[in-house]
Amino acid sequence: MAYNFYIDHDISKAETLPSSFYRDESVFDAVKEKIFLKSWHFIGDKTLVSAKRSVYPFSLLEGYLSEPLVLTKDSDNNISCLSNVCTHRGNLLVTKAGSPKKIICGYHGRRFNLKGEFEYMPEFEKTQSFPRTCDNLHKLPFKQWGPLLFSSLNPVFDFQKVIDTMNIRIGFLPLDEFNPDKSLNNDFMVDAHWALYCDNYLEGFHVPFVHKDLNAILDYGSYKTEIYEFCNLQIGFSNDSKNIFDLPKGHIDHGKNIAAYYFWIFPNLMFNFYPWGLSINLVQPIGVNKTKVSFISYVYNADKLNEGAGSGLDKVEQEDEDIVENVQKGIRSSFYKTGRFSPTREQGVHHFHRLIAEFLNR
Numbered sequence: 001m002a003y004n005f006y007i008d009h010d011i012s013k014a015e016t017l018p019s020s021f022y023r024d025e026s027v028f029d030a031v032k033e034k035i036f037l038k039s040w041h042f043i044g045d046k047t048l049v050s051a052k053r054s055v056y057p058f059s060l061l062e063g064y065l066s067e068p069l070v071l072t073k074d075s076d077n078n079i080s081c082l083s084n085v086c087t088h089r090g091n092l093l094v095t096k097a098g099s100p101k102k103i104i105c106g107y108h109g110r111r112f113n114l115k116g117e118f119e120y121m122p123e124f125e126k127t128q129s130f131p132r133t134c135d136n137l138h139k140l141p142f143k144q145w146g147p148l149l150f151s152s153l154n155p156v157f158d159f160q161k162v163i164d165t166m167n168i169r170i171g172f173l174p175l176d177e178f179n180p181d182k183s184l185n186n187d188f189m190v191d192a193h194w195a196l197y198c199d200n201y202l203e204g205f206h207v208p209f210v211h212k213d214l215n216a217i218l219d220y221g222s223y224k225t226e227i228y229e230f231c232n233l234q235i236g237f238s239n240d241s242k243n244i245f246d247l248p249k250g251h252i253d254h255g256k257n258i259a260a261y262y263f264w265i266f267p268n269l270m271f272n273f274y275p276w277g278l279s280i281n282l283v284q285p286i287g288v289n290k291t292k293v294s295f296i297s298y299v300y301n302a303d304k305l306n307e308g309a310g311s312g313l314d315k316v317e318q319e320d321e322d323i324v325e326n327v328q329k330g331i332r333s334s335f336y337k338t339g340r341f342s343p344t345r346e347q348g349v350h351h352f353h354r355l356i357a358e359f360l361n362r
Contacts, residue, residue, distance in 0.1 A: 003027065005357035011350045016339045017357070019331040022193040027360070028288045035267050035359045036065055038156045042269055042282060043081065045147040045180060045298075049073040053101055053114060057084050057094040060153070063292070064285045067153060069140065070094045072103075074114040081151040082116040083138040093137075103137075112137055146175025147298075157230045162265055165228050169261050170273050172248050177300060178277055184297035186314065190321050192328035194268060194285040195356070197293060200324050201262075201270055201281070202348030204234060210319050217243075217309050218259060225347045230355070232348045236260035236309050243308025245275055259309040264348065266355050274310025276301050289328055293317070 005021065008014035021027055041060060048056040049071050060067040070084040070093065084093050091107040102119070103112040111120040116137030124130055143150045143159045150159055190197055200206065204223040208215045222237040238244050238259035245258045263271040270281035277300040284292040295313065299305065330336060341350045 003030065003357075003360040005360055007350070007354045007357045009354065011341050011343045011347060014341055014350055014353075016341065016349070017195075017353045018338045019333075019336050021356075022196060022328075022331050023288065025288055028193075028285070030360060031285070031356075032064060034362065035356065036061065036285075037153050038359070039267055040143070040150050040152045040155055040157075040159045040162070040265065040269075042280060043069075043071070043149050043151050045149060046079065046144070047147070047180060048097075048149070049079055051099055052077060054097070054099045055094050055103065055114070056097045057092075060151075061284055065153070068092055069151070070103075071149070072114040072116070078115070079142070079144065079149065080115055081140040081142045081149075083140070085137075086110055087118070087135045087137065088121065115139075147178065148175070161229070162231050165231055165233075166263050166271065168252060169233065169263075172251060173273070173300065178298035179300075181297045181299045184279075184295070184299070186295045186317075188293045188295070188317060188321060189286075190291045190293055190324060191289060192291055192321075192324045193289055194283050194291040195352075196324050196327050196331075197283050197291055197320070198264070198268060198352060199349050200320055200327075201283075202232070202234075202264060202352055203342075203346045204236070205342060205345035206323065210323050211316055213312060214309065214316055219257070227347055227351045231263060231265045232351050234262040234264075234348060236262065238308065243275060243304065243310075264352075266352070272310070274304070275308060276304040276310050279310065279313060 005017060007017070043058065043060070052073060052075050054073050056071040058069055060069050068084040070082050072080050072082060086093050086105040086107065088105065088108055088110045091105055093103050093105055103114065109122050113119055116139050118131045118135040140151045140153065141155050143163065145163050204220065207218065208220055217239065219237040219239050224235040226233045236259045238257040241257055243259060247254045247258065261273040268283040270283070272279040272281065278298040280296040282294040282296065284294065286292055295317070305311070
């Protein structure tokens with residue numbers, strides 16, 4: 001089913017998505033097929049399969065897509081993202097991380113190598129036209145960026161272009177030296193629609209009103225948003241020369257007091273780069289008014305952890321949760337239908353709404 005959402009490309013004329021987008025269960029379900037199945041997802045980092053001949057099973061967007069997948073690393077150190085469902089009768093193949101030489105189904109013994117290629121099946125000697133290509137495990141599109149791993153079920157855009165865009169700003173950082181720090185990780189359950197959380201992230205307009213401490217660090221007047229095809233960037237400038245990136249000569253922002261680079265990738269990925277490292281935010285739909293937000297941290301310079309725009313992230317998150325949950329209650333009002341965009345402050349939200357409308361209208 002196609003929907004008739006329309007967002008004018010001219011932000012000065014455009015109206016936001018209607019409140020029905022955030023309330024309608026049928027739209028929420030359509031987003032799964034029309035947007036999330038066709039987008040790229042962060043699935044972890046290379047430490048999940050650090051050894052040769054290792055496997056790591058996981059469910060992609062548990063509670064929404066709930067797609068059973070498995071990361072594998074073969075004897076040649078090649079990482080693959082495969083369907084974790086046996087091509088015989090649909091049994092889950094890998095149930096725990098480990099270092100097997102082969103993937104063997106525990107139901108009827110079908111065997112695959114760690115590249116997902118079918119190798120053997122007992123009692124199938126008389127089966128005609130067997131094996132076929134479809135008897136291999138489905139291999140998903142896969143990208144690695146430094147230690148970070150990404151995959152998609154059925155992508156409609158080239159993720160390398162997104163990586164290239166981000167590298168313009170942060171390519172000088174040695175991502176392979178960024179270390180995961182689980183002590184900084186956290187999951188938050190937000191009583192609001194997933195897109196409302198993204199709406200809030202995509203503009204610095206609310207910072208002076210909602211984040212008093214962060215506003216004292218950032219130069220609100222210089223805050224900047226840049227729009228790309230399937231991602232956008234918010235640049236947080238510092239009020240002073242402390243706690244900023246040491247940008248190399250030749251860098252596009254050399255000489256500027258950059259406190260943070262906030263990258264958003266359609267529809268639900270956020271990569272926040274600070275002088276101390278990287279905070280990834282995964283916005284995971286659970287229900288039409290329930291969202292799980294995961295904070296995942298990679299530290300490069302631990303000495304700067306509690307300084308600047310990248311400090312106090314849990315407090316910022318709580319402030320964001322409170323305001324987004326208030327909006328969730330507000331959009332249920334019979335008097336609110338749609339809003340307008342600030343042409344100077346809400347370019348990111350406008351971009352997000354345009355993409356949602358385009359995907360749903362296909």
